[in-house]
Amino acid sequence: MGNSMLKSLMAEGPVMRTVSLPRGRQSLHTMPTSTGYEIRNRGLYDWDGRKRGQTPFTVLQHTISGAGNLRYENRTYRVEAGKTLLVLVPHNHRYWLEEGGHWEFFWISMNGEEALRIHKAILDVTGPILTLQPGTVDHLASCAHRLIHQGGADRPGSASAIAYEAAMALYDDVFGAHPVIGQEYRAMQHVITHIMDNLDRALPVDELAAVSGLSRAHFSRVFAASEGMPPAEFVLSRRLQRATKLLARADLSIKDISALCGFDDPNYFAKVFRRHFGANPTEFRTTGMYASIEPSARTGASRIDRDDAQNPQS
Numbered sequence: 045m046g047n048s049m050l051k052s053l054m055a056e057g058p059v060m061r062t063v064s065l066p067r068g069r070q071s072l073h074t075m076p077t078s079t080g081y082e083i084r085n086r087g088l089y090d091w092d093g094r095k096r097g098q099t100p101f102t103v104l105q106h107t108i109s110g111a112g113n114l115r116y117e118n119r120t121y122r123v124e125a126g127k128t129l130l131v132l133v134p135h136n137h138r139y140w141l142e143e144g145g146h147w148e149f150f151w152i153s154m155n156g157e158e159a160l161r162i163h164k165a166i167l168d169v170t171g172p173i174l175t176l177q178p179g180t181v182d183h184l185a186s187c188a189h190r191l192i193h194q195g196g197a198d199r200p201g202s203a204s205a206i207a208y209e210a211a212m213a214l215y216d217d218v219f220g221a222h223p224v225i226g227q228e229y230r231a232m233q234h235v236i237t238h239i240m241d242n243l244d245r246a247l248p249v250d251e252l253a254a255v256s257g258l259s260r261a262h263f264s265r266v267f268a269a270s271e272g273m274p275p276a277e278f279v280l281s282r283r284l285q286r287a288t289k290l291l292a293r294a295d296l297s298i299k300d301i302s303a304l305c306g307f308d309d310p311n312y313f314a315k316v317f318r319r320h321f322g323a324n325p326t327e328f329r330t331t332g333m334y335a336s337i338e339p340s341a342r343t344g345a346s347r348i349d350r351d352d353a354q355n356p357q358s
Contacts (some may be wrong), residue, residue, distance in 0.1 A: 046179060049186035053150055054108065058082050061192045063203055072200060073158035074208040077101055079191045081150040084112075087143035101155035102163045104214065105129045105139075106181055110146035114139040116172045118350055123147075128174040128181070130167060130214075132160065137172070150188050154207045160212045166218050168270045169229060180217040201251055219314040223283055231256040232270045235263075239279055244304050247279050283307070291329045298325045 060080035069230055091103075091111070098313075106128045116123040117139045123129050123139070131137050165173075176184075186208040194202060218231060238255045239247060252275050253263035267275045283305040288303045299310045302333045307313035314324045321328060 046217060047185075048188055049184045050108070050150075050257060053081050053192075056081070056309060059192055063191065065137075072156055074156040074211055075154060075159070075200070075204050076191050076207040077153045077155055079150075079152045080086045081186045081188070082148070084110075084141050084147045087145060089147065090140040091138065091177050093131060093133050093137040094135045098134055099155065100160055101133050101153055101269045102159055103129070103131050103151060103153050104177070104184070104210070105149050105151035105182060105185045107147065107149050112139055112141050112145070112147040112149075112217075112263065114172060121173050127282075128168075128175060128176050130163060131173055132163060132167065134356040136342075137349040151206070152184065152188050152191070152210055154211070156204075156207075159207065159211055162215055166214060174214075174218070176214070176217050180213055183213040187213070203262070213261060228258070228266050229270065231258065232267055235267065235275075236271075239282060243279075243283055245306055246332065247306070249275050249333050252279075253257055279306075280316070284317065287325065288321075288328075291325060301325065 058081055060078065060082070062078045063076045074191050082178070107123050107124075107125050109125050111122055111124040113128075114131075114137065129139060131139070175249045187206050191203060191205050194206070234254050235252050239254070249264065252259060252267075253260040256263045256266075258266065264275060267278070271278050273281070287301055290296055291303060296304070298314070302308075302313040304308040305313065307316070314326075316326070318324045323331070
Protein backbone atom coordinates (compact mmCIF):
# COMPACT_ATOMS: atom_id res chain seq x y z
CA MET A 45 0.00 0.00 0.00
CA GLY A 46 3.03 2.24 0.22
CA ASN A 47 2.20 3.60 3.68
CA SER A 48 4.87 2.07 5.93
CA MET A 49 6.14 5.42 7.20
CA LEU A 50 2.60 6.61 7.88
CA LYS A 51 2.04 3.50 10.00
CA SER A 52 5.31 4.14 11.85
CA LEU A 53 4.25 7.72 12.56
CA MET A 54 0.85 6.57 13.86
CA ALA A 55 2.35 3.75 15.95
CA GLU A 56 4.29 6.22 18.09
CA GLY A 57 1.09 7.97 19.14
CA PRO A 58 0.15 11.66 19.12
CA VAL A 59 3.18 13.92 19.13
CA MET A 60 4.08 17.49 18.20
CA ARG A 61 7.47 19.04 17.52
CA THR A 62 8.09 22.79 17.23
CA VAL A 63 11.16 23.92 15.31
CA SER A 64 12.57 27.36 16.03
CA LEU A 65 15.90 28.82 15.03
CA PRO A 66 18.01 30.76 17.53
CA ARG A 67 17.83 34.53 17.11
CA GLY A 68 20.38 35.94 14.74
CA ARG A 69 20.58 32.73 12.69
CA GLN A 70 20.47 33.39 8.96
CA SER A 71 17.01 32.80 7.48
CA LEU A 72 16.54 29.78 5.22
CA HIS A 73 14.40 29.63 2.08
CA THR A 74 12.46 26.60 3.34
CA MET A 75 12.22 25.90 7.06
CA PRO A 76 9.80 23.76 9.09
CA THR A 77 8.12 25.52 12.00
CA SER A 78 6.19 22.58 13.46
CA THR A 79 5.09 19.05 12.68
CA GLY A 80 3.21 16.25 14.36
CA TYR A 81 0.49 13.62 14.47
CA GLU A 82 -2.78 14.19 16.35
CA ILE A 83 -6.13 12.56 17.11
CA ARG A 84 -8.85 15.07 17.98
CA ASN A 85 -12.16 13.84 19.36
CA ARG A 86 -13.77 17.01 20.70
CA GLY A 87 -14.65 20.36 19.22
CA LEU A 88 -11.69 22.16 20.79
CA TYR A 89 -9.65 22.29 17.60
CA ASP A 90 -10.16 25.58 15.76
CA TRP A 91 -7.67 27.68 13.76
CA ASP A 92 -8.47 31.03 12.12
CA GLY A 93 -5.98 32.06 9.43
CA ARG A 94 -6.58 35.74 10.25
CA LYS A 95 -5.64 35.36 13.91
CA ARG A 96 -2.27 33.61 13.76
CA GLY A 97 -0.01 36.63 13.46
CA GLN A 98 1.45 38.40 10.44
CA THR A 99 4.50 36.19 9.85
CA PRO A 100 3.78 34.12 6.70
CA PHE A 101 3.85 30.33 6.92
CA THR A 102 2.06 27.35 5.39
CA VAL A 103 0.15 24.40 6.84
CA LEU A 104 0.03 21.03 5.06
CA GLN A 105 -2.32 18.67 6.93
CA HIS A 106 -3.33 15.18 5.81
CA THR A 107 -6.49 13.52 7.16
CA ILE A 108 -5.96 9.87 8.13
CA SER A 109 -9.44 9.18 9.53
CA GLY A 110 -12.53 11.10 10.50
CA ALA A 111 -13.02 14.54 9.03
CA GLY A 112 -12.72 18.23 9.75
CA ASN A 113 -14.11 21.41 8.24
CA LEU A 114 -12.47 24.17 6.23
CA ARG A 115 -13.96 27.52 5.36
CA TYR A 116 -11.72 29.00 2.68
CA GLU A 117 -12.69 32.53 1.68
CA ASN A 118 -16.38 32.11 0.78
CA ARG A 119 -16.53 28.33 0.39
CA THR A 120 -16.82 25.52 2.96
CA TYR A 121 -15.18 22.10 2.50
CA ARG A 122 -15.38 18.80 4.37
CA VAL A 123 -11.81 17.54 4.82
CA GLU A 124 -12.37 13.78 4.82
CA ALA A 125 -10.02 10.82 5.16
CA GLY A 126 -7.51 10.73 2.33
CA LYS A 127 -7.74 14.47 1.71
CA THR A 128 -4.91 16.91 2.32
CA LEU A 129 -5.47 20.49 3.42
CA LEU A 130 -3.06 23.21 2.29
CA VAL A 131 -3.34 26.82 3.49
CA LEU A 132 -1.17 29.90 3.79
CA VAL A 133 -1.19 32.19 6.83
CA PRO A 134 -2.21 34.97 7.16
CA HIS A 135 -5.31 34.40 5.01
CA ASN A 136 -9.10 34.42 5.23
CA HIS A 137 -9.73 30.82 6.21
CA ARG A 138 -10.70 28.75 9.24
CA TYR A 139 -10.41 25.01 9.84
CA TRP A 140 -12.00 23.29 12.81
CA LEU A 141 -13.53 20.16 14.33
CA GLU A 142 -17.18 20.26 15.32
CA GLU A 143 -18.33 19.19 18.79
CA GLY A 144 -18.41 15.39 19.00
CA GLY A 145 -16.35 14.98 15.85
CA HIS A 146 -13.23 12.90 15.19
CA TRP A 147 -10.20 14.04 13.20
CA GLU A 148 -6.95 12.08 12.90
CA PHE A 149 -4.18 13.75 10.92
CA PHE A 150 -0.52 14.62 10.59
CA TRP A 151 0.85 17.97 9.50
CA ILE A 152 3.94 19.91 8.55
CA SER A 153 4.09 23.71 8.83
CA MET A 154 6.88 25.67 7.19
CA ASN A 155 7.97 29.14 6.20
CA GLY A 156 10.62 30.74 4.00
CA GLU A 157 10.39 32.33 0.56
CA GLU A 158 10.70 29.08 -1.40
CA ALA A 159 8.15 27.20 0.70
CA LEU A 160 5.66 30.03 0.28
CA ARG A 161 6.31 30.24 -3.47
CA ILE A 162 5.88 26.51 -4.06
CA HIS A 163 2.76 26.19 -1.95
CA LYS A 164 1.18 29.28 -3.49
CA ALA A 165 1.81 27.85 -6.97
CA ILE A 166 0.06 24.64 -5.92
CA LEU A 167 -2.87 26.50 -4.34
CA ASP A 168 -3.32 28.53 -7.51
CA VAL A 169 -4.09 25.41 -9.55
CA THR A 170 -5.62 23.00 -7.02
CA GLY A 171 -7.29 25.07 -4.33
CA PRO A 172 -6.89 24.21 -0.63
CA ILE A 173 -8.00 20.54 -0.73
CA LEU A 174 -5.77 17.99 -2.48
CA THR A 175 -6.06 14.28 -3.24
CA LEU A 176 -2.50 12.96 -3.19
CA GLN A 177 -1.11 9.65 -4.31
CA PRO A 178 -0.51 7.11 -1.48
CA GLY A 179 3.23 7.23 -2.14
CA THR A 180 3.25 11.00 -1.72
CA VAL A 181 1.34 10.78 1.55
CA ASP A 182 3.85 8.23 2.85
CA HIS A 183 6.74 10.44 1.71
CA LEU A 184 5.26 13.38 3.61
CA ALA A 185 4.75 11.15 6.68
CA SER A 186 8.42 10.17 6.43
CA CYS A 187 9.41 13.85 6.40
CA ALA A 188 7.23 14.52 9.45
CA HIS A 189 8.68 11.48 11.25
CA ARG A 190 12.25 12.58 10.61
CA LEU A 191 11.54 16.15 11.70
CA ILE A 192 10.00 14.89 14.94
CA HIS A 193 13.08 12.83 15.76
CA GLN A 194 15.86 15.01 14.30
CA GLY A 195 14.62 18.40 15.46
CA GLY A 196 15.92 21.49 13.75
CA ALA A 197 17.17 24.21 16.07
CA ASP A 198 20.52 22.45 16.47
CA ARG A 199 20.64 21.26 12.82
CA PRO A 200 18.82 23.92 10.79
CA GLY A 201 20.35 22.85 7.49
CA SER A 202 19.11 19.28 7.92
CA ALA A 203 15.65 20.47 8.97
CA SER A 204 15.50 22.81 5.98
CA ALA A 205 16.45 19.97 3.62
CA ILE A 206 13.64 17.78 4.96
CA ALA A 207 11.08 20.59 4.64
CA TYR A 208 12.21 21.26 1.07
CA GLU A 209 11.97 17.54 0.33
CA ALA A 210 8.35 17.61 1.55
CA ALA A 211 7.57 20.67 -0.59
CA MET A 212 9.08 19.00 -3.66
CA ALA A 213 7.19 15.75 -3.06
CA LEU A 214 3.98 17.75 -3.04
CA TYR A 215 5.05 19.68 -6.14
CA ASP A 216 5.84 16.48 -8.05
CA ASP A 217 2.49 14.94 -7.13
CA VAL A 218 0.49 17.97 -8.30
CA PHE A 219 2.41 18.94 -11.40
CA GLY A 220 3.97 15.62 -12.33
CA ALA A 221 0.77 13.60 -12.07
CA HIS A 222 -1.14 16.19 -14.09
CA PRO A 223 1.08 17.03 -17.08
CA VAL A 224 -1.44 19.46 -18.57
CA ILE A 225 -1.57 21.49 -15.35
CA GLY A 226 2.21 21.37 -15.10
CA GLN A 227 2.68 22.54 -18.67
CA GLU A 228 0.18 25.36 -18.23
CA TYR A 229 1.79 26.50 -14.98
CA ARG A 230 5.22 26.58 -16.61
CA ALA A 231 3.73 28.47 -19.56
CA MET A 232 2.33 31.11 -17.19
CA GLN A 233 5.74 31.54 -15.55
CA HIS A 234 7.24 32.04 -19.01
CA VAL A 235 4.60 34.68 -19.77
CA ILE A 236 5.30 36.49 -16.48
CA THR A 237 9.01 36.58 -17.28
CA HIS A 238 8.16 38.00 -20.73
CA ILE A 239 5.96 40.67 -19.11
CA MET A 240 8.62 41.73 -16.62
CA ASP A 241 11.25 41.94 -19.37
CA ASN A 242 9.06 44.11 -21.60
CA LEU A 243 7.18 46.53 -19.34
CA ASP A 244 8.45 49.47 -21.36
CA ARG A 245 6.31 48.59 -24.38
CA ALA A 246 2.80 47.52 -25.33
CA LEU A 247 1.88 44.00 -24.22
CA PRO A 248 -1.42 43.06 -25.88
CA VAL A 249 -3.16 39.92 -24.70
CA ASP A 250 -2.74 38.34 -28.15
CA GLU A 251 1.02 38.58 -27.78
CA LEU A 252 0.97 37.07 -24.29
CA ALA A 253 -1.22 34.23 -25.50
CA ALA A 254 1.25 33.56 -28.31
CA VAL A 255 4.10 33.44 -25.78
CA SER A 256 2.16 30.88 -23.75
CA GLY A 257 1.38 28.74 -26.78
CA LEU A 258 -2.34 28.69 -25.88
CA SER A 259 -5.37 30.16 -27.60
CA ARG A 260 -6.31 33.64 -26.40
CA ALA A 261 -9.47 32.48 -24.62
CA HIS A 262 -7.80 29.51 -22.91
CA PHE A 263 -4.75 31.59 -21.99
CA SER A 264 -6.93 34.25 -20.35
CA ARG A 265 -8.75 31.64 -18.27
CA VAL A 266 -5.57 29.87 -17.16
CA PHE A 267 -3.75 33.11 -16.40
CA ALA A 268 -6.62 34.47 -14.28
CA ALA A 269 -6.81 31.19 -12.34
CA SER A 270 -3.04 31.22 -11.77
CA GLU A 271 -2.50 34.89 -10.88
CA GLY A 272 -5.88 35.91 -9.52
CA MET A 273 -6.54 38.61 -12.13
CA PRO A 274 -6.87 38.92 -15.93
CA PRO A 275 -3.67 39.40 -17.96
CA ALA A 276 -4.27 43.09 -18.71
CA GLU A 277 -4.82 43.89 -15.03
CA PHE A 278 -1.67 41.98 -14.11
CA VAL A 279 0.37 43.95 -16.66
CA LEU A 280 -0.97 47.26 -15.35
CA SER A 281 -0.20 46.27 -11.76
CA ARG A 282 3.40 45.49 -12.73
CA ARG A 283 3.73 48.78 -14.60
CA LEU A 284 2.63 50.63 -11.47
CA GLN A 285 4.94 48.52 -9.33
CA ARG A 286 7.87 49.53 -11.51
CA ALA A 287 6.77 53.18 -11.39
CA THR A 288 6.79 53.28 -7.59
CA LYS A 289 10.36 52.00 -7.59
CA LEU A 290 11.61 54.34 -10.32
CA LEU A 291 10.10 57.40 -8.62
CA ALA A 292 12.65 56.93 -5.85
CA ARG A 293 15.38 57.79 -8.40
CA ALA A 294 16.06 61.50 -8.74
CA ASP A 295 17.89 61.06 -12.07
CA LEU A 296 14.72 60.12 -13.97
CA SER A 297 12.03 62.55 -15.09
CA ILE A 298 8.34 61.72 -14.86
CA LYS A 299 8.31 61.50 -18.68
CA ASP A 300 11.20 59.01 -18.58
CA ILE A 301 9.46 56.90 -15.96
CA SER A 302 6.23 56.98 -17.92
CA ALA A 303 8.04 55.57 -20.97
CA LEU A 304 9.95 52.96 -18.98
CA CYS A 305 6.63 51.72 -17.58
CA GLY A 306 4.98 51.41 -20.97
CA PHE A 307 2.85 54.57 -20.96
CA ASP A 308 3.18 56.57 -24.19
CA ASP A 309 1.32 59.55 -22.73
CA PRO A 310 2.71 61.00 -19.45
CA ASN A 311 -0.65 62.64 -18.75
CA TYR A 312 -2.45 59.32 -18.97
CA PHE A 313 0.26 57.78 -16.77
CA ALA A 314 -0.35 60.50 -14.16
CA LYS A 315 -4.10 59.93 -14.30
CA VAL A 316 -3.82 56.17 -13.78
CA PHE A 317 -1.19 56.60 -11.07
CA ARG A 318 -3.33 59.07 -9.12
CA ARG A 319 -6.31 56.75 -9.32
CA HIS A 320 -4.38 53.96 -7.66
CA PHE A 321 -2.19 55.81 -5.18
CA GLY A 322 -4.16 58.97 -4.41
CA ALA A 323 -1.40 61.27 -5.65
CA ASN A 324 0.15 62.08 -9.00
CA PRO A 325 3.72 60.89 -9.68
CA THR A 326 5.29 64.24 -8.79
CA GLU A 327 3.48 64.40 -5.45
CA PHE A 328 4.32 60.79 -4.80
CA ARG A 329 8.01 61.55 -5.34
CA THR A 330 8.31 64.88 -3.54
CA THR A 331 6.45 63.74 -0.43
CA GLY A 332 8.44 60.51 -0.17
CA MET A 333 5.31 58.37 -0.37
CA TYR A 334 7.28 55.63 -2.13
CA ALA A 335 8.96 54.80 1.18
CA SER A 336 5.58 53.99 2.77
CA ILE A 337 4.29 51.70 0.03
CA GLU A 338 4.58 48.07 1.10
CA PRO A 339 5.97 45.68 -1.54
CA SER A 340 2.74 43.69 -1.52
CA ALA A 341 0.72 46.85 -2.13
CA ARG A 342 3.00 47.81 -4.98
CA THR A 343 2.65 44.39 -6.49
CA GLY A 344 -1.06 43.99 -5.97
CA ALA A 345 -2.33 47.36 -7.16
CA SER A 346 -5.56 46.10 -5.66
CA ARG A 347 -7.73 48.93 -6.90
CA ILE A 348 -7.14 48.20 -10.58
CA ASP A 349 -9.80 49.85 -12.70
CA ARG A 350 -10.98 47.59 -15.51
CA ASP A 351 -11.10 50.50 -17.98
CA ASP A 352 -7.45 51.30 -17.23
CA ALA A 353 -6.44 47.67 -17.63
CA GLN A 354 -8.19 47.35 -20.98
CA ASN A 355 -6.66 50.54 -22.37
CA PRO A 356 -4.56 49.77 -25.46
CA GLN A 357 -1.46 51.13 -23.73
CA SER A 358 -1.66 48.26 -21.24
